[in-house]
Amino acid sequence: MHSKRITIRNFNTKDLDKVIDINRLSLPENYIPAFFLDIHKNCSDAFQVAEVNGDIAGYIMCRIENGFSDFKRFRVVKKGHIVSIAVRSEYRKMGIGSALLNETIKVLRRFAVNECFMEVRVNNFNAIKLYKKIGFEFIRRGHGYYQDGSDAYTMGINFSN
Numbered sequence: 001m002h003s004k005r006i007t008i009r010n011f012n013t014k015d016l017d018k019v020i021d022i023n024r025l026s027l028p029e030n031y032i033p034a035f036f037l038d039i040h041k042n043c044s045d046a047f048q049v050a051e052v053n054g055d056i057a058g059y060i061m062c063r064i065e066n067g068f069s070d071f072k073r074f075r076v077v078k079k080g081h082i083v084s085i086a087v088r089s090e091y092r093k094m095g096i097g098s099a100l101l102n103e104t105i106k107v108l109r110r111f112a113v114n115e116c117f118m119e120v121r122v123n124n125f126n127a128i129k130l131y132k133k134i135g136f137e138f139i140r141r142g143h144g145y146y147q148d149g150s151d152a153y154t155m156g157i158n159f160s161n
């Protein structure tokens with residue numbers, strides 16, 4: 001088997017169709033193209049893709065928002081919100097999800113972001129395991145958060161410690 005070369009790089013609008021494909025194949029939460037582009041406009045460095053031998057294997061898109069801290073009561077902070085992350089099924093379990101998250105965390109720290117969070121289905125055990133491994137912790141459970149009525153955990157990581 002030939003070795004796989006994984007590269008993490010900034011999303012380019014030319015990648016949009018491939019990213020939309022991966023999103024549709026991987027998750028029930030799908031969005032119109034303008035939504036992806038809006039997130040890209042919010043912080044282009046926090047929208048990353050993973051390439052394996054030139055093929056787009058996964059993406060992560062993250063928005064920077066100001067909002068109430070998940071860690072310090074009634075404090076308004078700069079937060080990274082990971083809106084979506086997915087890796088094509090044939091490229092999973094190779095460390096790509098971890099690499100995308102770690103790169104995004106580096107970018108957020110560079111932008112002096114204090115915290116990062118995302119929502120995840122309570123039964124998405126693989127994703128939860130990945131987030132815990134990176135250092136995210138459970139913040140709260142959102143009842144009926146998803147369109148199909150499923151609950152979500154909000155998971156977060158605090159960079160200010």
Ligand SMILES: CC(C)(COP(=O)(O)OP(=O)(O)OC[C@H]1O[C@@H](n2cnc3c(N)ncnc32)[C@H](O)[C@@H]1OP(=O)(O)O)[C@@H](O)C(=O)NCCC(=O)NCCS
Pocket residue numbers: 026027085086087088091092093094095096097098099118119120121124126127129130131133
């Ligand atoms: C969740 C997802 C992004 C993980 O991507 P990935 O590239 O496979 O992740 P990694 O290879 O970096 O795995 C990192 C860790 O996550 C956990 N993990 C990921 N996939 C797993 C699986 N199938 N079984 C068990 N643990 C798993 C493990 O702890 C793994 O670390 P390890 O290999 O040292 O055991 C990928 O499974 C995916 O795209 N799923 C569908 C979309 C989705 O659910 N996105 C998250 C929405 S909130």
